[in-house]
């Protein structure tokens with residue numbers, strides 16, 4: 695049986711050297727961004743496979759862009775919550791070392807909503823950014839909603855674009871997603887196009903069947919980790935779902951922070967059931 699003892703967790707934290715957190719959609723749930731699975735999951739309304747694949751985009755870029763426009767608008771309206779902020783603080787060695795004296799820390803997030811980077815900006819402006827000599831403080835392994843990638847293989851221009859709406863034709867279509875009635879007739883030439891070459895662009899997120907970012911660098915950290923915090927993820931999407939298991943197999947410890955007791959991370963040493971925006975600040979104690 696996993697432990698729920700906060701003091702025992704804090705003791706473990708104090709002796710851990712290489713800490714990673716693997717985060718998922720539940721990290722942003724309190725910010726009002728729907729998760730895919732679990733209570734309030736958005737996949738009840740839309741099927742992931744029909745909108746988050748390269749094939750879906752090839753078949754109907756309008757439908758896919760409407761879905762991502764909806765997600766962009768939701769993320770723009772959202773604010774980082776207490777769980778994002780405590781992870782940002784934990785990234786700063788001077789703060790973290792008060793509870794985990796000789797540790798490193800990296801957040802590996804599956805989220806694409808830009809809320810962790812926004813929390814970092816805020817917290818680092820106040821407390822100072824982690825020094826460059828530290829391991830990277832964040833990997834956004836599934837890309838970012840606000841990266842916009844050119845689909846022309848001879849161009850491949852990428853830009854970070856937070857425009858709302860990203861183009862006139864998509865303005866207001868976020869309501870169609872809520873009503874489960876996407877507009878399949880939206881002309882492709884009215885969708886976002888590359889500012890350099892004029893070709894159609896796509897959202898800069900990693901779709902099912904595509905390779906996540908920074909896998910080699912993440913693998914190295916996972917190999918080294920002696921403590922893995924699993925925050926707000928159903929642990930169903932690989933490779934992220936395998937990281938905690940790998941840490942445990944290498945003799946490291948695993949602590950799960952999830953709103954539900956999903957049982958997804960079998961063999962976890964600690965499980966803290968409840969909203970991570972409450973449980974995580976308490977457990978990290980900073």
Ligand code: NAD
Nearest residue numbers: 718719720723729730731732805806807926927928953970
């Ligand atoms: P998921 O939707 O499969 O699972 C979400 C998990 O979070 C569930 O286990 C649920 O019980 C838990 N949860 C819900 N509210 C919580 C809270 N307040 N505190 C703690 N836990 C909470 O999410 P996933 O595992 O990240 O799914 C994988 C895919 O979903 C990833 O590819 C990710 O890119 C994508 N996704 C990202 C976002 C985002 O960027 N915010 C949103 C939806 C989905």
